[in-house]
Amino acid sequence: MTGSKTIRVLIAKPGLDGHDRGAKVIARALRDSGMEVIYTGLRQTPEQIVEAAIQEDVQVIGLSILSGAHNFLFPRVIELLKEKNAEDILVIGGGVIPEEDIPGLKKAGIKEIFTPGTPTSAIVEFIKNNVKV
Amino acid sequence: MDIVPGILKGDKRSIARLITLIENQADEARDLLKQLYKFTGNAITLGITGPPGAGKSSIVNFLAKKFRENNKKVGVIAIDPTSPFSGGALLGDRIRMQDLTLDDGIYIRSMGSRGALGGLSRASYDAVKVLDAAGMDYIIIETVGVGQSEVDIIKLADIVALVLIPGMGDEVQAIKAGVMEIADIFVVNKSDMDGADRLITEIQMNLDLNQDKNKVKPPILKTVGTTGEGIADLYKTIIDVQKQLQDSGMLTNKRKTRINxxxxxxxxxxxxxxxxxxxxxxxxxxxxxxxxxxxxxxxxxxxxxxxxxx
Structure with missing residues (x-):
């Protein structure tokens, strides 16, 4: 009786950054494309994000950041996922991230970075193409 | 780690995996549940229900902490509605439970209702068994924000707490036939707001009209979900109700009906x-x-x- 598989995504805002309009727009777009989106609210530590992702058994973590601390916080999430043997979870990022930081973040294990102006449909498509269900 | 031994040890990854299999109605889920069944029945299940925005998640947050202070392990299942159009869902109950995430003795799972209409999801019934087998002492199930008739929580919870808020005045009258009848405990949340005492009177009047005079009258408690005021009393009341249910044999009866x-x-x-x-x-x-x-x-x-x- 194999049923359908729903993609589950955790949308998280790491660090000291109170702006979550963007994260909410993404969450809504993913919901409208049929995914289950867990939004955990503002000011999450990487530890909280990774633990929530494991408890919720998500296939994707979407990190949104506007504070400029992405070069520390994003790789830290990847590191913790590895420690917990959960590196199979796809991690993507978004927010105000300078072009020149993107290669480094990708090298650290963030699969894709979406900067302002990205149509939400591109994010939906990226997830659907990259998640094994 | 293999799923069954993992769950019996309380490993969160294993718990999470099996709940996903249950949600996706995978064939292996039922086989795993068969193996776990004999390890269930030790946890007390507590249902928190009430209209949208009543403060259910905030109360769950404070209650879970209270259980932890008393050294009890807590599983939380929080259900939010699935869109009937896209099949997607926005699950936001964790926002109010942020500080529980890193506690080793707590496991929280958000679930979409996935088409079920009674305030729960189909998978929530089996998910409770998983948490029970994993050694949780209490399992709190937070329903979808309910209206009048979403009463499925009585099929799942040993104890049901109905959370209401002031300003609903006449609404209490309107909902008296549905969810009002399933509560073991009434919680008047946001009780720092105007109209809390009137709401309590309305609930009391409603209960007085109850035909069954032999039934124990459910206690009514005031809380403030933003500060945690009243939670200690609520906790105490839950333990009292639990004791009553256990001593009177009602708990066994409830569970028998449920299994049937x-x-x-x-x-x-x-x-x-x-x-x-x-x-x-x-x-x-x-x-x-x-x-x-x-x-x-x-x-x-x-x-x-x-x-x-x-």
């Missing part, structure tokens, strides 16, 4: 699936016939079922 219902539902589900798959052609033929008014659906159903007996 579950068994009937499983029989219905499995049987129906068998019939539908073995009479696929006939169902299709009769559908055509009924469309052309050559037979009525009532006779067609009886005909198919009579054949199914063979």
């Amino acid at each position: 219902q579950e068994l009937q539902e499983l029989i219905r589900e499995i049987h129906l699936k068998q019939i539908i798959s073995s009479f696929e052609t006939q169902i299709r033929i009769f559908t055509e016939k009924a469309l052309n008014k050559e037979i009525d659906p009532y006779s067609a159903a009886v005909y198919i079922l009579e054949n199914a007996k063979l």
Whole structure:
């Protein structure tokens, strides 16, 4: 009786950054494309994000950041996922991230970075193409 | 780690995996549940229900902490509605439970209702068993924000707390036939707001009209979900109600009824699936016939079922 598989995504805002309009727009777009989106609210530590992702058994973590601390916080999430043997979870990022930081973040294990102006449909498509269900 | 031993050890990854299998109705989920069943029945299940925005998540947050202070392990299942159009869901109950995430003795799972209409999700029933087998002492189930008739939580919870808020005045009258009847405990949240005492009076009046005079009157408590005021009393009340249920044998009765219902539902589900798959052609033929008014659906159903007996 194999049923359908729903993609589950955790949308998280790491660090000291109170702006979550963007994260909410993404969450809504993913919901409208049929995914289950867990939004955990503002000011999450990487530890909280990774633990929530494991408890919720998500296939994707979407990190949104506007504070400029992405070069520390994003790789830290990847590191913790590895420690917990959960590196199979796809991690993507978004927010105000300078072009020149993107290669480094990708090298650290963030699969894709979406900067302002990205149509939400591109994010939906990226997830659907990259998640094994 | 293998899933069953993992769950028995309380490993969160294993718990999470099995709940996903249950949600996706994977074949192996039922086999794993069979192995776990004998380890269930130790946890007390607590249902938190109430209208949207009543403060259910905030109360769950404070209650979970209270249970932890008393060294109890807590599982939380928080259900939010799934969109009937996209099949997607925005699950936001964790926002109010942020500081519980890193506690080793707490596991929280958000679930979409995925088409179920009674305030729960289909998978929540089996998810509770997983958390029970994993050694949780208390399992808190937070329903979808309910209206009048979403009362499925009584099929799952040993104790039901209904959270209401002031400013609903007449609404209490309106909902008296549905969710008002299933509460073991009434919680008046946001009780720092105007109208809290009037709400309590309304609930009391409603309870006084209850025909069954022998039934224990559910306690009514005031809380403030933003500060945690009143939570200590709520906790104490829950423990009292639990003790009453256990001492009076009511708990066993409730659970017996529940297992009976579950068994009937499983029989219905499995049987129906068998019939539908073995009479696929006939169902299709009769559908055509009924469309052309050559037979009525009532006779067609009886005909198919009579054949199914063979």
